[in-house]
Amino acid sequence: MASIAVEDIRTGSAGRKLGLKPVQWLMVGIIALALGFGGWSMSGSLARTVTIEEAKQSSGTIQVFGYLYSKGAYDEQLNWTFDIQDSTGASIKVVHATKPGNFDDAISVAATGKFNQAKNVFEADQLLVKCPSKYQEQQ
Amino acid sequence: MNVGNLALVLGLASNITAPPAYFLWAQGRADLRGTARLFTGLLTLAVVGASAFHMRNILTHQFQYEYINNFSDRSLPTLLLMSTFWGGQSGSLLLWSTWSVLFGLVLIWGLRRSSWEPYVLTPYLLVTLCITGITLAAGPFRTLSETPLDGRGLNPLLQNYWMAIHPPILFTGFTTMAGPFAFAVAALWRRDYDGWVRLAQPWTLLAWACLGAGLALGGFWAYESLGWGGFWGWDPVENSSLVPWLFASALLHGLVLQGARGSLKRGNLALAILGYLMVVYSTFLTRSGLWGQVSIHSFVELGLMRYLVAYLAVFASLGFGMLAWRWQTIGRRVLYSHVLSREFGLLISIGLFVIIALIVGIGTSMPVISMLPGFTSQVIVDLGFYGPTVAPFGFLLVVTMAVGPLLGWQRSKYGSLRNVLKWPAILTGITLFAALLLNIIYPVALLFIAAAVFAAATNAVVIRRLWRAGPLKLGGYLSHIGVGLLLVGIVGTSLYKQTAALQLTQDTPQQVFGRQFVFRGMVVPEADPLKRRAVEIEVIDPQAGSTWTAHASYYIFEKTGQLVQHPAIESGLWSDLYLAVSQYDPAPQLAPGLLQLIRETPQAIAGYLLTFKQFELPNREAMLQGQGPVVVEAVIEVLAPDGTLSVVKPALRVDENGVPSSEPVKLSGEATALLALVDPARQTAIVKVAGVDLSTVKPDDLKGRVFVEVSREPGIKFAWGGFILGVLGGLLALLRRWRESRPMVDVLPTPAPTPGSPNNRPLLQPGVAQIVPANTEVP
Numbered sequence: 001m002a003s004i005a006v007e008d009i010r011t012g013s014a015g016r017k018l019g020l021k022p023v024q025w026l027m028v029g030i031i032a033l034a035l036g037f038g039g040w041s042m043s044g045s046l047a048r049t050v051t052i053e054e055a056k057q058s059s060g061t062i063q064v065f066g067y068l069y070s071k072g073a074y075d076e077q078l079n080w081t082f083d084i085q086d087s088t089g090a091s092i093k094v095v096h097a098t099k100p101g102n103f104d105d106a107i108s109v110a111a112t113g114k115f116n117q118a119k120n121v122f123e124a125d126q127l128l129v130k131c132p133s134k135y136q137e138q139q
Numbered sequence: 140m141n142v143g144n145l146a147l148v149l150g151l152a153s154n155i156t157a158p159p160a161y162f163l164w165a166q167g168r169a170d171l172r173g174t175a176r177l178f179t180g181l182l183t184l185a186v187v188g189a190s191a192f193h194m195r196n197i198l199t200h201q202f203q204y205e206y207i208n209n210f211s212d213r214s215l216p217t218l219l220l221m222s223t224f225w226g227g228q229s230g231s232l233l234l235w236s237t238w239s240v241l242f243g244l245v246l247i248w249g250l251r252r253s254s255w256e257p258y259v260l261t262p263y264l265l266v267t268l269c270i271t272g273i274t275l276a277a278g279p280f281r282t283l284s285e286t287p288l289d290g291r292g293l294n295p296l297l298q299n300y301w302m303a304i305h306p307p308i309l310f311t312g313f314t315t316m317a318g319p320f321a322f323a324v325a326a327l328w329r330r331d332y333d334g335w336v337r338l339a340q341p342w343t344l345l346a347w348a349c350l351g352a353g354l355a356l357g358g359f360w361a362y363e364s365l366g367w368g369g370f371w372g373w374d375p376v377e378n379s380s381l382v383p384w385l386f387a388s389a390l391l392h393g394l395v396l397q398g399a400r401g402s403l404k405r406g407n408l409a410l411a412i413l414g415y416l417m418v419v420y421s422t423f424l425t426r427s428g429l430w431g432q433v434s435i436h437s438f439v440e441l442g443l444m445r446y447l448v449a450y451l452a453v454f455a456s457l458g459f460g461m462l463a464w465r466w467q468t469i470g471r472r473v474l475y476s477h478v479l480s481r482e483f484g485l486l487i488s489i490g491l492f493v494i495i496a497l498i499v500g501i502g503t504s505m506p507v508i509s510m511l512p513g514f515t516s517q518v519i520v521d522l523g524f525y526g527p528t529v530a531p532f533g534f535l536l537v538v539t540m541a542v543g544p545l546l547g548w549q550r551s552k553y554g555s556l557r558n559v560l561k562w563p564a565i566l567t568g569i570t571l572f573a574a575l576l577l578n579i580i581y582p583v584a585l586l587f588i589a590a591a592v593f594a595a596a597t598n599a600v601v602i603r604r605l606w607r608a609g610p611l612k613l614g615g616y617l618s619h620i621g622v623g624l625l626l627v628g629i630v631g632t633s634l635y636k637q638t639a640a641l642q643l644t645q646d647t648p649q650q651v652f653g654r655q656f657v658f659r660g661m662v663v664p665e666a667d668p669l670k671r672r673a674v675e676i677e678v679i680d681p682q683a684g685s686t687w688t689a690h691a692s693y694y695i696f697e698k699t700g701q702l703v704q705h706p707a708i709e710s711g712l713w714s715d716l717y718l719a720v721s722q723y724d725p726a727p728q729l730a731p732g733l734l735q736l737i738r739e740t741p742q743a744i745a746g747y748l749l750t751f752k753q754f755e756l757p758n759r760e761a762m763l764q765g766q767g768p769v770v771v772e773a774v775i776e777v778l779a780p781d782g783t784l785s786v787v788k789p790a791l792r793v794d795e796n797g798v799p800s801s802e803p804v805k806l807s808g809e810a811t812a813l814l815a816l817v818d819p820a821r822q823t824a825i826v827k828v829a830g831v832d833l834s835t836v837k838p839d840d841l842k843g844r845v846f847v848e849v850s851r852e853p854g855i856k857f858a859w860g861g862f863i864l865g866v867l868g869g870l871l872a873l874l875r876r877w878r879e880s881r882p883m884v885d886v887l888p889t890p891a892p893t894p895g896s897p898n899n900r901p902l903l904q905p906g907v908a909q910i911v912p913a914n915t916e917v918p
Contacts, residue, residue: 027486027487027490034494034532038494038501041527041528042528046519047519048515049519061521071740074642097640099721101365105700112519112521
């Protein structure tokens with residue numbers, strides 16, 4: 001118990017001012033650290049939604065949305081490739097590691113990833129396939 | 140107005156009457172008790188009646204109802220037919236509403252001899268009012284002007300027995316989260332900031348267990364049926380159920396802390412309110428259509444947005460308004476500041492749960508947050524964000540979980556801890572050694588496995604100590620062991636998952652993961668009662684000398700023309716082998732010269748490249764009137780060996796007697812093409828090419844191909860086992876807390892402490908302190 005008393009005396013004046021105990025200071029510190037870490041981590045993973053024209057100029061992680069323009073096929077490395085076109089008529093080739101399950105029913109796709117200037121393809125690490133089906137939901 | 144709507148309107152009317160009656164009762168008009176209960180009973184009767192009516196309509200195929208027409212049909216077996224009740228938006232809201240009123244009865248029954256009833260039921264009935272109102276607005280009983288002969292059917296992806304189990308459990312979780320909220324509001328109202336703890340505990344546990352079970356079942360469903368591989372994808376819809384569960388976890392630990400030590404009074408009230416708001420907020424997110432471009436789950440805005448926003452605003456202002464109003468009167472107990480105390484451990488774990496909930500919640504909300512002014516365009520978070528960001532806090536949580544349960548409430552000494560930790564440490568050492576032998580050398584994986592095993596072992600030590608106290612006291616520690624197992628599963632499936640993409644030609648073996656894969660063809664497996672077509676792949680394990688014949692369903696759902704794929708899974712204790720077929724290409728030639736042409740897919744034969752464009756009906760007018768023969772032309776683009784491009788239209792003609800005939804058309808030179816068969820539904824045509832050198836047809840041209848994702852999911856059984864143990868532990872704890880919360884001692888509202896002396900309250904509530912198991916203290 002003695003150590004507690006010492007702690008109380010040591011932090012007494014500072015603690016009184018803001019009404020916080022050492023444990024609470026620790027919690028505040030942890031939360032501040034967590035927020036800092038989370039914010040830093042998030043700043044690296046934010047993806048803006050852009051048009052296909054903008055996508056071709058960009059270098060970071062972005063999301064593009066477009067209507068399916070080709071049926072899609074596997075390339076030599078067995079990556080799934082297809083073309084999408086947006087309402088302005090611009091189109092882009094998208095490459096993704098796997099073929100999404102409901103791709104054959106898709107009409108439009110939202111792809112998140114990076115544009116590869118050298119190969120002139122959009123390398124997606126995340127695809128969201130939208131199907132024309134009537135309203136259906138999953139829990 | 141039909142019976143269903145009538146019942147809902149009657150329910151709504153009773154629901155509007157009941158809360159004021161309860162309110163006045165709480166304010167002293169005890170004579171209104173009968174009235175309040177009567178209207179709550181009427182509400183329950185009406186909503187349950189509406190549900191029964193809805194279920195009857197579903198079972199008897201009343202397709203004049205828009206909802207039933209949209210989500211059900213005559214072909215569904217009874218269990219799935221019943222599941223269509225919650226297959227769509229308005230039906231799932233009706234389910235939620237039904238659960239809410241039924242749990243309202245449970246609440247009344249549990250509190251019937253307690254002075255808490257009116258205080259708790261007033262806010263709770265506001266919750267049911269909102270849900271029932273939204274249900275009515277969503278319109279499950281809307282009718283069509285004409286009655287269709289058959290419905291449009293349930294989405295084939297939902298045609299699974301999990302559909303009968305998963306949503307009701309998840310909605311039980313959503314519903315019961317309203318319990319702690321109502322208790323917290325009641326506590327603030329009657330200024331009894333400790334008495335609610337005992338009452339809210341079973342509700343929090345039930346919500347926690349149901350949300351947890353819902354998450355686990357959803358993961359299992361996706362794994363087993365949807366072919367995602369793995370059980371968790373950080374999908375917004377998954378996240379939006381995870382966040383309330385995290386808040387429930389935080390509240391659970393907070394209530395234990397307050398029950399035993401009387402601390403964290405304000406924190407628990409805030410957590411209970413926030414937890415329920417998160418349920419409403421996640422409902423708002425998943426049903427508002429805001430995630431059109433973010434979530435795999437396709438939800439469409441059905442005009443419920445403004446109701447949900449209003450719902451959220453009402454309960455946020457009610458909860459936080461009450462909290463702010465009473466804030467100063469809530470007595471505080473100084474938290475014990477020693478680091479090696481159970482109190483501190485619980486506090487840390489609560490903080491970590493909240494931090495993880497914030498990370499997941501803010502990440503998932505980014506599309507909504509970026510609609511605020513100051514953002515130029517919609518922003519989403521890459522899925523790679525969640526795992527690494529949550530991991531360090533998850534690690535700290537597991538460490539807390541390992542040490543916390545061993546600590547005494549006030550203070551433990553390092554020396555005595557060392558003694559207790561001996562066996563868990565040895566077990567962890569053995570596990571690490573075994574892991575190294577299994578070539579697990581990635582430091583993060585080793586760190587997490589060590590923490591998980593250590594945590595499971597220390598909780599096993601606590602269980603051994605508490606054994607004689609009876610099984611009911613073991614719930615929490617059992618759940619902790621479950622979390623440890625789950626973590627091992629997460630490490631396995633996230634860090635040691637191996638995936639390979641294969642292109643398999645029929646009957647041609649390929650090696651991967653030390654096994655041989657042979658695609659045998661499309662079959663209808665005898666074992667499948669639904670007789671769905673499936674891709675048959677033989678997997679030979681030369682080491683074990685065993686062969687597994689995998690059948691991965693791959694078929695067209697006739698009603699919607701939707702392609703449905705299910706994975707094939709070879710289940711093993713240490714790891715699963717997971718086959719997900721992504722595409723099947725039929726053999727280009729069924730026999731030499733016999734081509735199966737798929738629309739817009741060029742096919743080569745003897746130097747010619749044929750691309751089938753579309754079908755044409757040259758005498759459509761006559762055909763529609765039932766006159767003249769049926770003639771179908773296939774428009775085919777031909778690239779000849781000499782480079783000339785032409786379009787040919789071979790035709791298939793069926794005369795009045797149903798006899799088909801077809802004339803060959805010239806391609807170029809000697810080559811001719813004849814339309815042998817058409818399949819307008821699948822947009823394929825079979826063409827017989829003659830007059831070319833068929834000796835150039837390669838054997839592979841007569842074989843089909845499949846594209847398969849093969850993956851190994853190590854440790855997935857640990858994850859399932861962990862889930863089951865975790866939920867079981869929660870249910871045990873629920874049983875214990877339910878017993879403790881009854882029989883209800885009728886306490887009249889305690890007089891309000893004077894705001895000026897919040898710290899003068901007794902440190903421990905006498906009635907509550909007995910809950911502390913004395914033998915959990917470290918000797």
